[in-house]
Structures are given as structure tokens and as C-alpha cells.
Amino acid sequence: MxxxxxxxxxxxxxxxxxxxxxxxxxxxxxxxxxxxxxxxxxxxxxxxxxGKKIVIDNINGNLITLRNIGTYSVTKSEISVFVNGVVTTITSGCDTLDPQEVETCMLAVSCPTG
Missing domain, CATH: 1.20.5 (Single alpha-helices involved in coiled-coils or other helix-helix interfaces)
Known part of the structure; x- marks a missing residue:
């Protein structure tokens, strides 16, 4: 043992x-x-x-033309537009901006000229 x-x-x-x-x-x-x-x-x-980048191509009254220069799609909820320091909403258009896409959106407020 x-x-x-x-x-x-x-x-x-x-x-x-x-x-x-x-x-x-x-x-x-x-x-x-x-x-x-x-x-x-x-x-x-x-x-x-x-990779989400947009630029403003043109503004005419309450119409704003946006271009997606990034590599990812951008939705309307991700875009904030300020008119005279106040956030305004996008009322129509720009639901989804795919890369290299250009689209015109309508704002709730008109942008001042100049």
C-alpha cells in the first residue's frame, strides 16, 4: 500500500x-x-x-441641394440643417443619400439670401 x-x-x-x-x-x-x-x-x-460626409451644392429659398461625398449612405434623420442658428426640419426629399448622389430637399423654413 x-x-x-x-x-x-x-x-x-x-x-x-x-x-x-x-x-x-x-x-x-x-x-x-x-x-x-x-x-x-x-x-x-x-x-x-x-465615412458619412455631405456638402451643400445649392440653396434657393427653402430648397437645398445636398451631395453625399462620403462612402456610406446618409439618411434624412442624420442630417441637421441650421437656418439663422436654429435647427430646421427637412420636409420632403433626401430620405436616403447614397454615396456620390445629389438630391434636392425642401426645408420647413426658407433660407435668407446673401
């Missing part, structure tokens, strides 16, 4: 060591996967924000 006890102790120590290594591997894998997914989603959001 004296010869079996050290063998059992070694087997138990090996099992404990293997289970600790497996636990550490699984834990590190989950941590790195979570961090990778979070950084990818943040990078995609940043690319989309920087």
Missing part, C-alpha cells in the same frame, strides 16, 4: 494541473474574443461616422 500512495498523489496533482491550465485557456480565450469583438464593433462605428 505504501507504493500506491505516491502514484495516486502524482496522478491527482497532474489532474489538478491539467484542469487549471484548461480553465486558464478557456478564460483567456473568452477575454480576448470579447475584447476583439468590442474593438471591431467600435472600429466599424468609427469608419461609418467618418
Amino acid at each position: 505504501k507504493g500506491i500512495s505516491p502514484i495516486i498523489a502524482v496522478v491527482l496533482l497532474l489532474m489538478i494541473t491539467i484542469s487549471m491550465v484548461a480553465f486558464a485557456y478557456i478564460w483567456f480565450t473568452r477575454i480576448t474574443t470579447g475584447a476583439l469583438n468590442q474593438s471591431q464593433s467600435q472600429q466599424e462605428a468609427l469608419q461609418q461616422q467618418t
